[in-house]
Amino acid sequence: MQGTALIEIDRLNLFYGTFQALKQVSLQIPQRAITAFIGPSGCGKSTLLRTLNRMNDMIPGARVEGSIEIGGTDIYSGDVHVETLRKKVGMVFQQPNPFPKSIYDNVAYGPRLHGITKRRELDEIVESSLRSAALWGEVKDHLKRSALSLSGGQQQRLCIARALAVGPDILLMDEATSALDPISTLKIEELAQELKDRYTIVMVTHNMHQAARVSQQTVFFLNGEVVEYSDTEKLFSDPTDRRTEDYISGRFG
Amino acid sequence: MSHKSDQGQGRSTSTSASTSASTSAAALDTGAFKRRSGAAAASNRLFDIFVWAAGICIILFILGLLFMLLRKGLPMLTWDFLTGLPSEIEEGGGIGPALFNSFYILFLSLAISIPLGMAAGIYLAEFAPDNRFIGFIRICVEGLSSVPSIIFGLFGISLFVDMFHLDLTILGGAVSLAFLNLPMLTRVTEESLRAVPPELKNASLALGSTHLQTIVRTLIPVASSGIVTGICLTAGRAFGESAVIILTAGVTTSGSLWDFNLLSPGETLAVHLWYVQSEAIVPDAGDIAQKATAVLIAVVLLINLTFRVPLWIRARNMKR
Numbered sequence: 025m026q027g028t029a030l031i032e033i034d035r036l037n038l039f040y041g042t043f044q045a046l047k048q049v050s051l052q053i054p055q056r057a058i059t060a061f062i063g064p065s066g067c068g069k070s071t072l073l074r075t076l077n078r079m080n081d082m083i084p085g086a087r088v089e090g091s092i093e094i095g096g097t098d099i100y101s102g103d104v105h106v107e108t109l110r111k112k113v114g115m116v117f118q119q120p121n122p123f124p125k126s127i128y129d130n131v132a133y134g135p136r137l138h139g140i141t142k143r144r145e146l147d148e149i150v151e152s153s154l155r156s157a158a159l160w161g162e163v164k165d166h167l168k169r170s171a172l173s174l175s176g177g178q179q180q181r182l183c184i185a186r187a188l189a190v191g192p193d194i195l196l197m198d199e200a201t202s203a204l205d206p207i208s209t210l211k212i213e214e215l216a217q218e219l220k221d222r223y224t225i226v227m228v229t230h231n232m233h234q235a236a237r238v239s240q241q242t243v244f245f246l247n248g249e250v251v252e253y254s255d256t257e258k259l260f261s262d263p264t265d266r267r268t269e270d271y272i273s274g275r276f277g
Numbered sequence: 278m279s280h281k282s283d284q285g286q287g288r289s290t291s292t293s294a295s296t297s298a299s300t301s302a303a304a305l306d307t308g309a310f311k312r313r314s315g316a317a318a319a320s321n322r323l324f325d326i327f328v329w330a331a332g333i334c335i336i337l338f339i340l341g342l343l344f345m346l347l348r349k350g351l352p353m354l355t356w357d358f359l360t361g362l363p364s365e366i367e368e369g370g371g372i373g374p375a376l377f378n379s380f381y382i383l384f385l386s387l388a389i390s391i392p393l394g395m396a397a398g399i400y401l402a403e404f405a406p407d408n409r410f411i412g413f414i415r416i417c418v419e420g421l422s423s424v425p426s427i428i429f430g431l432f433g434i435s436l437f438v439d440m441f442h443l444d445l446t447i448l449g450g451a452v453s454l455a456f457l458n459l460p461m462l463t464r465v466t467e468e469s470l471r472a473v474p475p476e477l478k479n480a481s482l483a484l485g486s487t488h489l490q491t492i493v494r495t496l497i498p499v500a501s502s503g504i505v506t507g508i509c510l511t512a513g514r515a516f517g518e519s520a521v522i523i524l525t526a527g528v529t530t531s532g533s534l535w536d537f538n539l540l541s542p543g544e545t546l547a548v549h550l551w552y553v554q555s556e557a558i559v560p561d562a563g564d565i566a567q568k569a570t571a572v573l574i575a576v577v578l579l580i581n582l583t584f585r586v587p588l589w590i591r592a593r594n595m596k597r
Contacts, residue, residue, distance in 0.1 A: 111485035
């Protein structure tokens with residue numbers, strides 16, 4: 025396991041009402057690397073991802089036990105503001121979801137929320153975010169155009185730029201390529217590779233090959249539990265748990 | 278945006294399907310792509326014809342109605358009629374004060390009901406817990422929006438005339454009209470906010486916005502087209518409302534054109550129209566009614582245009 029752990033999850037239980045979606049999950053997520061969550065549908069991988077920026081808070085009846093520390097701070101403790109947490113932990117969703125606004129206003133949305141109003145400052149953030157998301161070259165001449173005029177893959181990179189614009193340390197990608205065509209998917213994967221030098225990336229994917237291609241660490245979930253997690257290479261070549269082996273060899277899931 | 282990408286994918290798969298179909302066409306039964314026949318096709322065609330015919334009939338009916346209503350009144354309109362004072366006995370009375378009161382009462386009632394109605398709609402869509410009590414409230418709001426307007430007029434009387442001893446006033450009319458508008462505005466706001474895709478709300482929250490910021494910067498702008506449409510319909514209905522105004526603001530004006538006094542009697546154009554047709558003894562009552570009708574319709578159309586054109590322009594810009 026390379027790097028130091030940035031996120032430490034300790035015996036996390038999550039309930040939706042009486043249904044327990046996560047059971048005693050403990051794992052460490054290293055800094056400046058890509059960690060992939062894999063597992064069959066309904067195994068809790070997306071649920072765990074959404075606890076990292078507390079998007080589960082909005083679901084009525086959701087309850088969390090145990091702890092998640094990011095950089096040593098328990099994000100579920102009382103003095104953590106969910107807004108400042110989400111500023112540091114950005115998220116990209118399964119469906120590209122740009123706002124029905126211009127490309128510029130999409131990227132500037134986050135910085136404006138956090139009080140940046142000076143035009144020049146916003147211009148700089150928009151440009152650097154779009155460059156980081158490998159979209160600047162394609163859109164620099166029509167930033168005023170509607171974000172909805174972009175292709176699906178471009179929209180998803182715009183969403184990445186939008187997430188980067190608020191200056192996060194961690195980027196969560198919730199099956200961010202599953203709605204995209206193979207070429208757009210490849211671009212997002214390449215982008216993730218570039219971004220991991222500056223950001224800690226956690227991605228949920230239903231595509232094992234994607235996990236094997238891009239991640240450094242892989243976590244395998246089953247029925248709300250972490251079955252196994254280790255270096256991606258090791259998990260795919262030499263899994264310790266029988267269930268992991270069954271899953272990656274395609275015997276179920 | 279998701280629709281767009283879905284369509285794009287749908288198109289690409291269908292084109293690839295059709296190319297593969299054409300390459301393997303030789304192997305297919307040549308009759309396979311002939312027009313379907315039989316009961317399903319016949320009823321489908323019948324349905325098409327029916328829908329088209331119904332649509333054309335409705336459009337013709339509406340255009341015919343508009344034409345008949347405007348045909349006599351519109352050519353007779355003069356500036357003097359629009360700004361002149363009404364006359365009780367002689368010919369040539371105008372509708373100035375009534376027209377002014379219409380706008381004044383409409384403005385006041387919207388100024389009261391838009392903030393309240395939108396706030397209630399936002400509460401129901403975004404804050405209200407999902408329980409039976411709120412469900413009951415929702416049913417009440419829906420029920421109120423279909424209550425006959427005269428009930429609101431009677432309520433206005435008992436509130437302003439009987440309780441506050443205010444007589445028939447612009448204030449009473451405006452507030453009673455606001456009550457009439459409230460349930461509609463609440464419903465429209467709630468429904469428009471609920472129609473905003475949850476992905477957009479999540480996107481905003483995931484960027485670290487507060488609930489309020491998400492409502493103000495994402496939900497309301499995206500829902501604005503629905504909300505504005507609702508406000509237009511409400512404003513149009515309120516502009517033409519007569520029962521509430523007759524009971525709460527009266528059938529007379531103070532007699533001067535620009536009377537901002539909230540405690541003056543406030544006959545509106547719609548009420549004036551009713552009054553000249555049923556009570557007035559002026560010889561040109563019929564003409565006045567024709568002209569007033571034309572003005573009433575023109576103003577309602579104008580309200581819709583001024584509110585909706587900016588929305589059309591914005592929607593067109595967003596599609597590019």
